[in-house]
Amino acid sequence: MLSWLLELAKTSSKTFEAISSEGSENQVMAKVTPRHILKLSREEKRKFIDSFDQIYSDCDGVLWTLMDPIKDSGAAVKLLKNEGKKITFVTNNSIRSEKGYLEQFKQAGIETDIDNLVHPHKSILLYLKKIEFKGLIYVIGMTRLKTILKEAGFEVIDGPNELIEENFAVLMMKIFEKYPVKAVVIDVDFNLSALKLMKADQFLRKDDCILISGATDMTLPVGKFGTIMGPGPFLKVLEEAAGKKAKVVGKPGKELAELIMQDESIKDSKRVLFIGDMLEQDVKFGRKCGFQTLLTLTGGTTSADLLKATDPELIPDYYADSLGDFIEFFGSLECKNSLLVIKDSFLFSKNSTIKMPERKLKNILELTRDEKRDFINSFDTVLCDCDGVMWELTGPIRGSGDGANSLQEAGKDIYFVTNNSNNTDEVYIKKFMDIGFELDLNHIIHPVRTMISYLKKQHFNGVIYCITAKAVENALKKAGFRVLSGPREESKDILQFLDDILDDEPVRAVIIDFDVTISNAKLARAQLYLKNPDCLLIAGATDKTIPLRKDVSVIGPGYYIDILSEVSGKKPIVLGKPGHELGHIVRETCGIKDPKRALFIGDALEQDIGFGMKCGFQTLSVLSGISSKADVEEHHAEHGAPNYYANSISDFVKFFKEV
Incomplete structure (x- = not known):
């Protein structure tokens, strides 16, 4: 689709100067008053949607925030495509890999x-x-950028990457180097330092050295955490210090506009719509290209920011609360094709955020008698978490055993699905005995069991490296697997560190789960094993926090799983909640034919309710663990789940009395 870009060096079509002169009316204009797309008249909506054939859209702040999709953004893209619009995505974010x-x-x-x-x-x-x-080329940027350039045949240097003494002699030695650098490239670099900028400045003082920039954002949005400083301020330092203007190939750069406008499919720039969430990067860039512009208020710009904007180049033609507004937009037009898409079931797939009109979240004890009967008759199998539902770290949750017994007495088949492999089967039997529930070991599913099941199903016969609790190691050994672990001691120096992590063991799987002794050395050793393309990365629990009590939690294994996945480039096989692989194992183990006739009960929204949603189960949140009622209500509003909630699983005792 963008192969046209590769012909740029041979292409002599219209230049940016020509574009600018063609769109000069847009460059000197009276202040535009943007229109909300949902406040257009029916005729104006029809005219707007017919005024463009092609869309260029930003990603962060339009389609998602950090990692979470923005509600209905995917559905809106499908609707626009269904109306025949060609869509290309243009982002300033190279932090995320193409994969x-x-x-x-x-x-x-x-x-x-x-x-x-x-x-x-x-x-x-x-x-x-x-x-x-x-x-x-001297690069201030992420490793991925340097790799891309090297793989393309360019010679690259970087650094310094180490800390130095606060000594001018050492400083001069590090920054005054006589490499024949002809270009300084700067983009997002989380390890950017004053030393790197000083070194770049020395190279740029040569007349024949050019400055090239990717992203120029002054700040970078990081979801609910707000923003962090972007590469823009550091680019300005280099431009002012070296007295050179950068060739900007990120938004809103002239050079990027030239690249984009080489697309032979753009016959008339006015028939292109640019969608973004930033005034400086997106709207300004769209106007530079002569495109129509639409701002969404789901990212870096608020309605107050839009009202305060006075520069015509920063004011969009249209705006929307979110890209999802196109759903209501097309619905009001009653476009035949779009209505078919809206009604089409593929929009309601697991990857879509569109929901049918949602029922109000209800406490099971507040259901009417008929609703209670309908609810209890709607499922045959109960899948239940343990920590936060049956007990806390400090002891049993009051009445949890009675609640589980009442479900079993009502004819429900109960299985317990936990992410906690620190307990042995013998410990689980005792814990259930303490709450007055008789546990069948075939009815408990935890990561070490699913790991063994998965490995045996794959006929795995290699060496396993474990970053796990001892209980997991012992269970794997008992199942007949050869297991390695460690190092468990702190390295005294770099030589010991290297000695600890280097070995020649033929490891074919790295398994990571909760481990209170996790260390840099363990992760470094795992990284080396994972360089082997045949070595699997297997994860148990993916929780990023481990609750000790309702109001106390510690860092969980999820962060470390992400680290190994990132450094190895491998997607983990997740055999704990909310992994897809676990879903297959659970359905097979529990004999679930129709997922709608299974109820998942849990306290953690991501692990428990998210897992239930992925599997197509009904879901019920209990407030006896880490999630508050406000958390549950917010999750229900955003995702349509859980279907129900209860203060505790013990509420089922009262529930059955009232039925």
């Missing part, structure tokens, strides 16, 4: 391929090819 982008698009319910994505790393490479660059 990561494909996963993120998939999570948002958007079908696309990587050729339909333009990001700074790609545009930097294409710009260098366009100008037929020859020479050494």
